[in-house]
Amino acid sequence: MLGCLLNEKEVKEMEYVLKKELEELLHDLEDHHIEGIIKRAMEERYQLVFRILQRFSTPADCVKYMRHRISNQK
Numbered sequence: 001m002l003g004c005l006l007n008e009k010e011v012k013e014m015e016y017v018l019k020k021e022l023e024e025l026l027h028d029l030e031d032h033h034i035e036g037i038i039k040r041a042m043e044e045r046y047q048l049v050f051r052i053l054q055r056f057s058t059p060a061d062c063v064k065y066m067r068h069r070i071s072n073q074k
Contacts, residue, residue, distance in 0.1 A: 011056060018053040022065040025049065029067070 006014065025046045028034060034042070046067065054062050 015053070015056050015061075018049055018056065019061075019065065021049050022046065022053065026065065026067065 025042055029039065029042055029046065050062070050065060050067075053065065
C-alpha cells in the first residue's frame with residue numbers, strides 16, 4: 001500500500017481527472033461496436049477508476065458514475 005499527501009487543489013484536480021475518465025469509459029461501454037477482450041479490459045479499468053474515485057469523492061458524487069446494468073433475463 002502506498003500513501004500520498006495532496007493539498008485541496010490537487011484533490012479537486014484528481015477528482016476532475018477521475019470523473020472525466022469515468023465519463024469516457026461509461027460512454028464507450030455503451031458502444032455496441034466494442035466487443036470481447038476490449039470491453040472486458042474497459043470494464044476492469046472502470047472498476048479500478050471508480051474505486052479510486054470513491055476515495056476522493058462523496059458518496060453522492062460517486063452515484064453519478066455508477067454503472068447501470070441492464071439484465072438480459074426476462
